[in-house]
Amino acid sequence: MRPNIVIINPDQMRWDYASCYGHPFIETKNIDRLAAIGTRFERAFSASPMCGPSRTSFLTGKYPLEHGIRQYGGTYDPALPNALSILGNAGYVRGLWGKDHCFKGDVIGRLYDEGEDICLGIMSKHPLYINAWDSASLDPASEWNITKRLTDAGINFIKKHANSDRPFFVTFNYQDPHPFFTCPEPYSSIFNPDQFELSENFRRGPAVGEIRRLTHWRIHSNEINMPIDSLKRAMAIYCGQIRYVDDQVGRIIDILRDLNVLDNTIILFWSDHGEFMGDFGVTHKIPAFFECLIRVPLVLWDPTGRVPRGVHQEMTELMDGMATVLDLCGLPQPAGSHARSAAAGGAPRTEVYADAGMLVRQPADPIPGLRIKGAMAPTPFGPGSMLRTREWKICLYAEDRGELYDLQADPFETTNRFDDPELVKLKLELMQRLAKRMMCFGRMPEDLPVGDLK
Structure with missing residues (x-):
């Protein structure tokens, strides 16, 4: 059994x-x-x-x-x-x-x-x-x-x-x-x-x-x-x-x-x-x-x-x-x-x-006078995606600023380095990798099946 x-x-x-x-x-x-x-x-x-x-x-x-x-x-x-x-x-x-x-x-x-x-x-x-x-x-x-x-x-x-x-x-x-x-x-x-x-x-x-x-x-x-x-x-x-x-x-x-x-x-x-x-x-x-x-x-x-x-x-x-x-x-x-x-x-994950986030726009500014005790609307609004490796994390949102964290030097994620000019090349590489994952509905591109050519 x-x-x-x-x-x-x-x-x-x-x-x-x-x-x-x-x-x-x-x-x-x-x-x-x-x-x-x-x-x-x-x-x-x-x-x-x-x-x-x-x-x-x-x-x-x-x-x-x-x-x-x-x-x-x-x-x-x-x-x-x-x-x-x-x-x-x-x-x-x-x-x-x-x-x-x-x-x-x-x-x-x-x-x-x-x-x-x-x-x-x-x-x-x-x-x-x-x-x-x-x-x-x-x-x-x-x-x-x-x-x-x-x-x-x-x-x-x-x-x-x-x-x-x-x-x-x-x-x-x-x-x-x-x-x-x-x-x-x-x-x-x-x-x-x-x-x-x-x-x-x-x-x-x-x-x-x-x-x-x-x-x-x-x-x-x-x-x-x-x-x-x-x-x-x-x-x-x-x-x-x-x-x-x-x-x-x-x-x-x-x-x-x-x-x-x-x-x-x-x-x-x-x-x-x-x-x-x-x-x-x-x-x-x-x-x-x-x-x-x-x-x-x-x-x-x-x-x-x-x-x-x-x-x-x-x-x-x-x-x-x-x-x-x-x-x-x-x-x-x-x-x-x-x-x-x-x-x-099998091979371990490297990322x-x-x-x-709901497919609804997050407000541009806080809503005056709104007080909520649970993460209700508009809190869950706005889609986003993340790719995390051992060393780095990149997050992209449809209508919010991007995030890039050096997890080795900054494990508490206090400094968003998305706009750091010294990290432009790394950011581009991570964004491309995240885009590929999104194209594949989240899966790793390497895991896509091989097509039947017959």
Whole structure:
């Protein structure tokens, strides 16, 4: 029988907010535990810094440029090729607990056999959520406290199917640590705001060369006036939310072990995109390609051992994670997928691509009087694309200034060198390469099939 599959997907978790990725005090012992026995992908990147586009890419192997999902929520046609259909056709019983955020219509009963598809958005009706940066402790009895409840239900699904004659697939798609930044005790008081320092790229206003969409979000969210103590409180709660998720990771690993199925179950931990959390003086996310938004945690437990264990240092795209899972199960990729399996032993990626933003014009100037606490219109407006190598990142936008960052000398992306006359040749080379990727719907030109001349 094929191996079982467990996917764990916290929403909006930064790559650097886990101990195994270098966070100094968060103590994510269960994510670390998974990394210790499996494979931690050091350089993993999302196809988009927005929820629906990223998740759709994960399940289709296509970039937003091709699959067409560019807003936060997903509206992908479930009849089109996707990993869930492949799993169902292979005999997997499929469960979802949490937000689907990918497909149009009701997914339970169509792409999942059991589960609960629930999305809380930004909890905009919570009485303590007034400003974009707000955070609070959550009443354990609150309707918004769903992380443990979803885990309970998913664990019951695992117990039900662990010894059946069909393999199971279950995905835990958590709300945490997405804003509104809130979690119940004891998680909301684990961390003291005084433990946190501002990032090196924190700023109250625009720097030379700043993209317009970031300037607009800082003003529209009123985070130009965000109190520093409130930001540090949000950081503390955000870490608490991650610890809440981390405890669920431990519960899932433990039940798989106790049922004696851990050695026949693939586990993939990933997040769809990151979070500003104070970088550049803001919170939340926008359609831009800063490291805090586009770089993500990705950890795999492969019981077959085909994927080398330890730290995978090569560049990886999130869609490669699902491609690897399918490969380990002996299953094909969705038709048209551009993802690469880490178990296939092919040449490593030397660059990653991403794109984002609705095909709507970003305003030329901030909208007077507009105050929004979530990254709603016009925040997601304006398409853009990114090409990132180990050393450089270039970003082009339809109606915004370009960006070019020296990631070795400037890892916090404080200086946009797009207009640096000393880098004209390099910029042209990177722009040409990015244009070629866009012509190929994001895929590498070298991966295009050879035409049949007969």
